[in-house]
Amino acid sequence: MTTTAETAPSPFAIGSLVRARGREWVVLPGTTAELMLLRPLGGTEDEVAGVLPSLEPVEAARFPRPDASDLGDAASARLLRSALRLGFRSSGGPFRSLAGLAVTPRSYQLVPLLMALRMDTVRLLIADGVGIGKTVEAGLIVAELLAQGSASRFTVLCSPALAQQWHDELAEKFGLRTTLVLASTAGRLERDLPPGESLFEHHPYTIVSTDFIKSARRRDEFLRACPDLVVVDEAHTCVAADDGANATGRATQQRQALLTGIAANPERHLLLLTATPHSGKTAAFRALLGLLDPALTDLPDDLSGDARRRDRERIARHLIQRQRADIREYLKGTSLQETTEFPDRQTAEESYQLTGAYQDLFDDVLAYARESVTDPSGGKVAQRVRWWSVLALLRALASSPAAAVETLRNRGGFADAEDVADADAIGEATVLDLTDAASVDGADTSPGAQLDASKRRLAEMTKAAEKLYGPKNDAKLARGIEIVKKLLDGGDAVVVFCRYIATATYLANALREAKGFAGVEVAAVTGQQPPDDRAATVADLAERSADTRKRVLVATDCLSEGINLHQHFSAVVHYDLSWNPTRHEQREGRVDRFNQPARVVHAVTYFGADNPIDRLVLDVLLRRHAAIRRDTGVSVPVPVDSDTVLSAVLEGLLSTRTAPGQMELEGIGEAARADLLARWTSAAERERRSRSLFAQEQIRPEEVAREVEAIRGSLGGPDEVRMFTLGAFGSLRSPAHPRGDGRFNVVTAGLPPTLRDEISREILDARRGRPGRRSTSTAVDDLLLTPSLPAAPGEVVLTRTDATVETLARYVLDTALDPVGIDEPDRPARRCGVMVTKAVDKRTTLLLVRYRLHLALPGRAGIRPLVAEEARILAFTGTPADPTWLDEQAIAAQLDARPAANYPRDLAAADISRVINRLDAVTGHLDDVGDQLAADLLASHRRVREAAGSTGNLVRRGLTVKAQRPADILGVYLHLPAAQS
CATH class of the missing domain: 3.40.50.10810 (Tandem AAA-ATPase domain)
Known part of the structure; x- marks a missing residue:
């Protein structure tokens, strides 16, 4: 929170404790004499309130010492410490946001x-x-x-x-x-x-x-x-x-x-x-x-x-x-014990050959296309429309008979084309695979067959295509099913990318009915579905096949830049070639990503061996792209006018001078390829030379990574979150029951009504609007504690930032700070405790202390005062007047201590009372610890800024850290040696 120009300073220091409206508050940055910004003690940023001191009395307050009658056991003491640590939303370290990251x-x-x-x-x-x-x-x-x-x-x-x-x-x-x-x-x-x-x-x-x-x-x-x-x-x-x-x-x-x-x-x-x-x-x-x-x-x-x-x-x-190579090279040069967690990508090419009636139809369509593009009737716009239409038809027929039928029937694609530029815009966006197209959803359709020369001939082609449905007549489909089955048998979950909606639907239906696919879950996602429904389809497919991973997702390119699929899939099949290598990279990037669970991902490029367009795209674009990436270590897009080159080569294919199937195109074939390759390689070399600078090596x-690790350690790790959550629910009469898969079920009926209502609201609010996850219920009767994302309705992810964990931590802390005697059964954590344990051989006192650290951070609007909180366990043997303070290793051993015998409650209260009454004697040491925390925090900020290259500027502009006095003593606990009890 930033401060603005203040008309008059507040009489209360930022971070100090005040009392207003019958409760304690912390004073926040931005406070002035006229308006005080206050956060409830133990509250969150969502509970910040503005108070006008002229209308409401605000007075200084001091954090109350624990009450000796507020006795709990060892479990209640651990709950309070964890609730305090897990409740912090802002870190004092150079990365304040770390406390809120999952x-x-x-x-x-x-x-x-x-x-x-x-x-x-x-x-x-x-x-x-x-x-x-x-x-x-x-x-x-x-x-x-x-x-x-x-x-x-x-x-x-x-x-x-x-x-x-x-x-x-x-x-x-x-x-x-x-x-x-x-x-x-x-x-x-x-x-x-x-x-x-x-x-x-x-x-x-x-x-x-x-x-x-x-x-x-x-x-x-x-x-x-x-x-x-x-x-x-x-x-x-x-x-x-x-x-x-x-x-x-x-x-x-x-x-x-x-x-x-x-x-x-x-x-x-x-x-x-x-x-x-x-x-x-x-x-x-x-x-x-x-x-x-x-x-x-x-x-x-x-x-x-x-x-x-x-x-x-x-x-x-x-x-x-x-690029990925830069990351691997970078990690080799560090002392960090990190793995890249990137999978190895294994690529393969598979092909098919058209047979029988399908080959006959393709030859007929190619001949018809050549006739159409040479037809001079209708003017330039009509000619351009016919050019794009036949190209779309050829591409659709190469995809599937279903896509060909859809294209032949769709005659409205160019209805809005008023001039050649409009015709080209529609054609480029729907026939070519442009990386800067308005939306990849446009790639799911075709502009239609705007070919008026012979409606009867188009009708005959449509009927011929309809007869080709199914693996018996469609060699591409038959071979494609074999490829998918082989990947499934090898343990992969498979994403199959198609060019057209009709092809995706056709292929998905064929896979469901294919021999050997019993028990395999198949789903299709296309651009016809709203984005929410696409995500819901993927989530549902993953859930239905969670036990076997026998799943196939057939998708159009609406997913090539969409939902990350790496948690659910490990193989990609390019059922239809993209005419842009970048799109291929994007498709494979849906599964070949950081944190992919599989060590190897597979990518299969599938093409027609006797399809001249497929061979052209594969040779001129896709293979060249892979070779350049392999040779130079960088992946660069096709140069600027590659669409023009591709169009020219395809135009040569449709030339009446070229025999069907001929790959050496007269006049432009080799020259265009050589020119394209030269410019493409040159662009890759420029990228390679510049990447050392722009890779920020x-x-x-x-x-910084060590600073991050230290900060996260002070906030409570996964094990602490798990133990706290299980312990808190158990203390609140809703014990968690293990399911045997690392998850736990909690029946919430035993929770205090206010907490149960808040947890229900948090879960429903957090999940409301998620695709396929909508719920109309107003209460959550059962929780499923789960160790990993993503979570479904009613699931609590065991991370410190999950809304339910945060709510539980805040409840435990707030009730612990309530006056003794209020709703005793609903106060799972206590501020005092006495434990007889074998972990000590001398009487040991543990103090749970909260420090408030005032940071002055320079920024573009001047100095920003911030307040950070930090929790520390301090421990000493002896008396408060003559303590021997324990080091961190010894304190850590005390935190793992377990009770060895009971201790009478009246004696425990008397012992705790004597310690509390003498705590003033340790104030100097607590202040020293606060000063050291402030010094360590300042050094941490400087180290991070030094790594970023801005330390000198930062120091000149006034970076400071100061600990507020006195520190808050939240809990006092005695550990007594078992032999002397």
Whole structure:
């Protein structure tokens, strides 16, 4: 939380304890004499209140010492300590957001965060390759900027197909609950707004469809209330490389106008994400960089040589771009014991040959296509429409007879084509596989057969195609079924990518009926389904086949940039070739990703051996792409005019001078290929030379990774979360019953009504709106404690950031701090305890202490005062007046102590009372510990800034850390030696 200019200072220091409205509060940054910002003691940021001291009395308060009558056992003492640690939402360390994360970032994923920390206004292009973890990297930056107070609201702009995934990832991994603003939700959201308030002011965290918001009216509304932090996914689709003469170009220009407006505010944080920043179009890449720094727009194409070193360094301040090879090489040079957790990708090619009636139909269609493209009737627009239509028909027929029938019947694809540019825009978006197309959903359909020369002949082709359904007549289908079965028999769960909706449906039905597929679950996902339903289909398929992993997902390219599939699948089959190698990479990247459970993933490229178009695409594009990636170590898109080259080669295929099936195309074949390969290889070499700089190899986050590990250790790890959750439910009359699979069932009927209602509300709120997971119930009677994500309704994930775990920790802490005597059965944790144990040979006193640390962090708006909390167990033998303090190792042994005998309650109360009455004697030591914590925290901040390259600047601008006195003593516990009891 940031401070603003204060009209008058508050009489109460930030972080101090005050009493108002009958309870204790902590004073927060931003407080003035006129308005105090207060958080309830033990409460969360959601419970922050504003209090006007002129209207409501506010007085200084001191944290109360424990009451000797508030005795509990060893279990209740451990519950209180865990509740305190697990309840912290902000870390005092250099990464304040870590307390709210349910994901453990790898060290390489911290590099973009370090780059962000050295910027006053964060402007980054994160261009890591497919599957490396850009979402996690962006989420870390978003969470940290929010936790530090550098940002208060954020928006993620993405395609509607990715919106739900972003929503779930931010909620499950970062504890950030967002509102989906899509064409399907905006109307309802706007109807519920208070008068005069913008949707983006009312909902501070939003996921927004880029295509929904890009229109002029929506764009202006968004820019008026645009958050101070914006993340743009698939940013390469938002910059234009030409004059936007066609429909696709105009849509891209609308997105670019939106981003230009966002970037125009120099104080706004902007994160751009893309796996293909340089799609072969230099102008588009420069436009992308210009959003981060306008000076980067006009740089020359060639940045090599000493004369351009400063230009390269300027770009490197804003750009990080790494491939998987870079990550592996980077980890070799660190002292960290980390594995990459990337699978090995094994690729293979499989082919089929057309036979019988299918071959006859293909030859007939090819001949008809050649006749159509040479037909001069109708003018230039009609000629261009016919060109794209026959190309679509040939491509559909190569996909499946079902796709061919659909294309022949669909005669409305070019209805809106008013000129040649419109015809080309529709054709390119639906026949070619453009990486910057408005949506991959468009690839699921074809523009139709706009061929009017002979309706009777088209009808005959349609009937012929209908007779080819099934593996008996469709050799591609028969061989494809064999390939899928072989992968399943090898233990893989398989995703099959198709070009057309009709093919996906046709193939899925065939697989369900195929011999040898009994017990195999098959599902299809296509662009006809809303994004929510796609995710629900995948989740349902995984659930139905959870025991066997015998599952096949048949999908169109609506999933090539959509839902991550690596948790459920380990093989990809390209049933239809993409005409863009980048799309192939995106498909395989759905399963070949960081944290893929399988050590090996398989990718099968499937093509027609006697199909001249398949052979052309495979030879000219796909194999060349793989060879360049193998030789140079980088993956680069096809150069800028590859679509033109491909069109020219295909045009040669349709030339009447070329015999059917001929691969050496007259005049342009070899020349076009050689020219394309030369420019493609040159682009790859440029990428290889520059990647050492843009891979940010000079940032070595080993020290940072250790800082992260230390911070997470102080917040409570997975084992502590598990033991706390099981123990708390058991203490509240709802014991957890093991299921034998690492999960536990909890019947909530025994919980206190207020806690049960809150847990039900948390679960239903967290899961509401998830695809296929909607629930209308108002109570959760049974919980399933599960050790891993994703979670379904009624499931509690055993992480410290799960809403139910957080609610349980807050309840345990709040009730422990309540006055003694209130709802005794519902207070599972106690602030005092005496235990007879064999773990000690001397009387040992343990103190549970909470420290408040005041941080002054420099930022672009000046010094930001922040308050962090930290819990410590301190222990001593002897008396408070003459203590011998234990080191951390000895304290850790005490935390594992178990009772060996009972101890009379009246004697325990008397012993605890004597210790509490003498605690003033240890105040000096507690203060010293607080000062040391502050010094350690300051050093940690400096080490992290040094790794980011900004220590000197940070120190000059006033980084300080100070511990508040006195520290809060939350609990006092005595361990008595069993022999002397």
